[in-house]
Amino acid sequence: MEQGLALHHVGVRFGGLTALDDVSLRVAPGQVVGVIGPNGAGKTTLFNVLCGFVGPHEGSLTLDGRPFRPRPHRLTRLGIARTLQGTGLFAGLTVLENVVAGASHAARAGFLAALLGLPRSDREERRLRRHALAVLDTLGVAGYADAVPGTLPFAVRQRVALARALAARPRLLLLDEPAGGLGGEDIAELAELIRELPHRDTDPCAVLLVEHHMDLVMSVCDEIVVLDFGRVVATGTPEAIRDDPAVADAYLGAAVDEAAA
């Protein structure tokens, strides 16, 4: 059986504009797969298809070989977590509460119950908090557990958002532009973190990374898919992608367009 999440010949149109055209890719367990491409290439659209925000007009998706129609609110139950561009943390909750909310998404008591303030057993509550703290600790930000997100540096908030996604123990993590707004040193640390995710002892998870920051993608991915005008123009290892003339064309074309604009 084909393990992991796969897109098969996916097409998406917005009116007359083709945002994705015949796109196929797969993220298998143990892998970090990157999707790169110049502005407007279709990266966010692809991410939105995977999350269920956008339905494909053509093609299909499978999860472990079975037909899969993503729905945003059902992803966690299927073992898929995501972070969005920006951090999307709840401003009125502490860091720990934010991560507990991520964990309880997956927990039996349910996220809605948590939001509505319905009682959870003390034991369940303690278990979730312990787990959330452990996840914050693995990301090196447990020290901020009682702070509210608004007071924290952006790089810390990014990690908290990552912790919230990982608290649900996903087997696949979808990341949209995680390096956005980060400086060089923070990006290097983020890269190290992402690289480890599929190989760690507890709760290993595969990663699909949508990102136009070329260095990050090159340094963490096992496989890279390059989009240009909605089409896959190259797929391969970072080394193969670096030397592929189609990739240089896509980025050079974009650079020339920008220079002309």
Ligand SMILES: Nc1ncnc2c1ncn2[C@@H]1O[C@H](COP(=O)(O)OP(=O)(O)OP(=O)(O)O)[C@@H](O)[C@H]1O
């Ligand atoms: N909701 C929408 N309605 C109409 N057109 C859209 C919509 N979303 C995206 N597009 C168009 O689809 C194409 C692909 O856009 P998309 O946002 O997926 O690109 P991207 O690779 O994420 O670009 P960027 O690097 O700028 O984030 C673009 O031409 C964009 O203008």
Ligand SMILES: [Mg+2]
């Ligand atoms: Mg985008």
